[in-house]
Amino acid sequence: MAPTVRGTGEVTVKVNPVACEAYGYCAELLPELVTLDEWGYPVVDGRPVPDRLVDLAVAAARRCPRRALLVETAPPPSPRRR
Amino acid sequence: MSSTTLWYATRATGLVAMVLLSATTVLGIVTANRVTSRRWPGFALQDLHRRVSLLSVVFLAGHVLTSVLDTYVHIGWAAVVVPFASSYRRGWVAAGTVSLDLLLAVAVTSLLRHRLPARLWRGVHWLAYLSWPVAMAHGMAMGTDVRLGWVLDLCLACIAAVVGATAWRTALAAGRTRRARLLLPVRRRPEGVPVKHLTG
């Protein structure tokens, strides 16, 4: 039930638009990654989350009253074999 | 510890718990109303709500403990969670018990929030709206200090704050018709291509 997935690949942040009710905590905690549109709903651009912000992103996801912020970790790229 | 000390402790912790619980409720309503400012961003108010609620529980625990330990009147451990189990002023103690039970449900589900389905957490959290008035009734009916002017003023201030905040919340929610669409009866769709009837 926890809103985050831990792994070792690239971390991205996504919004579940159905659950989101424009509380705006994500934009307050993560202004580098989340901005609000004119109606108060979060805009995320799908860029990978810099390492220094990952913990903050996880904290923001836990804070969301509707659990609408999702922090996802892509599976690490498979190592190339000769 | 003498009975008198315990009695004073019960009254004092009860009063403080009442103020803190009222503040918790008001803060909860404020976050639900999406209040946010530069100095008090939404997440900070949410945090404050949680911290004040935890503090209320501490004082409430003190209140319950001292009232049971005080042997001047017999309340008994069972009455802490079982309503109407006290022989002393059965009804009003039961009100306190009911309020505490509801609050415990809210607190426990909140601590385990991320392990529970979201709907369960929300449903139980609404019980807070029931817990508070029952607690106020318990406090004002049982509290021997209510006859003091300033204590009565404090109670009334708490009531005014929560009632006012609730009225504000109701007004704001009425303005949000977002979910109303899904509940409206099905509206008729345009015809499509109504041209002529063909017979087989």
Add this chain to the structure above:
Amino acid sequence: MSPTSSTVAVPPPASPDATPAAGTLFGAWWSSGRSDLAAHVAHFGPLPVPRRVDDQWCDRFAAAVASSGLTGRGGAAFPSARKLALVRAGRAGGLLVVNASEGEPASAKDAALVSCAPHLVLDGAELTALAVRAERVVVCVADDRPDTALAVTYAVAERAGTGLSPVPVDIRRPPGRFVTGEESALVSWLDGGPAAPSFRPRRGTLLTVGRRPVLVHNAETLAHVALIARAGAAAFRRTGPAEAPGTLLTTITGAVERPGVYEVAMGTPLGEVLGRAAPRQAVAAVLTGGFGGSWVPGTALATPYAPGDLARIGGVVGAGVLVVLPRSSCGVAETARIAAFMAGESAGQCGPCVFGLPAVAADLAALAEGRPDAALGARLSGRLGAVDGRGACRHPDGVVRMVRSALSVFADDVRAHLRGAPCPGLRRPSVLPPARPR
């Protein structure tokens, strides 16, 4: 006795010599004028279901669908074989849903198909259900299409007890809203929830009702499957270009003499397709794909009607919808009307759609009526960008695409409207499919 057909027109083929070949969807209906079981079997032959439905047969069936290159005819054009494979890989005992809910107001093809050739749709449904080991077929017809529901009820009753319904068929009547036809919305409704789309962050996740996997196919897609199962993938590929084979049903409305549902071969030039419905005057523009599709200019009518070719001129095949806009109408006004309708059809779940679409519609109305403010152009552009891709389903995306195409195709008109000089076409009645008052 076959029922009288519904309120849709399925006009006869262009000329007596051009009678469609046996393989086309309305073949039985053209040759006999009836849609009952006997006429269907007489024309198409019996249901090609084996005595024993084993893995071998399922594999062959799936392979036939795959090599036919059939893509969904519900609007998304997803490769049908891929969807089939996904559900086959899951557990057995699921549902096969025939999506004939047709929430698109400008589309009547599913209603026509289900009324005039229900047995072809049901054949396809039965075969596909067997291939994915589904234990039930559910036909969904919107609750405001009583004629269509009657036709399919009759057809299902005809098949009962004949061995032509190895998988039992239920008929369900979901609400007649635009978003109801979206796959996850329909499944949500079947599962007892609201007819609203769900958030599906990962592609390729299975839809379920209870714990059972669900395969949703548009009614027309299943009709094509029934033909492929009989005549083979090669026959299907004989029509149309290699990357988009087969025929498809189009609904042609707007300023035409003979509005109706037409079966066309993929790759036919757009002008020729429209010609069958006889546009009343010079075509200024055509709305392709549906209310969430896109406009193409009347100068591009030589373009083949196929996904790749249409995309090059900014069009979309979608659910085969074509609305003809005459020169005398105002494209901006019609776009504003569509946007207003679509805003009202939001499921009401996602903020950007709930708030953004009405805002876009309001801006377009102001533009159409020739009362824009100085910031309208930039504001509309910004709002379109803010709404695009930010809902749980593609509804807002479709509206954005439609509006952006209008701003491009009607650029001259838009400029005139921005100057506060709307065209006389504004006062003309709308050519869009009529809407009943709400």
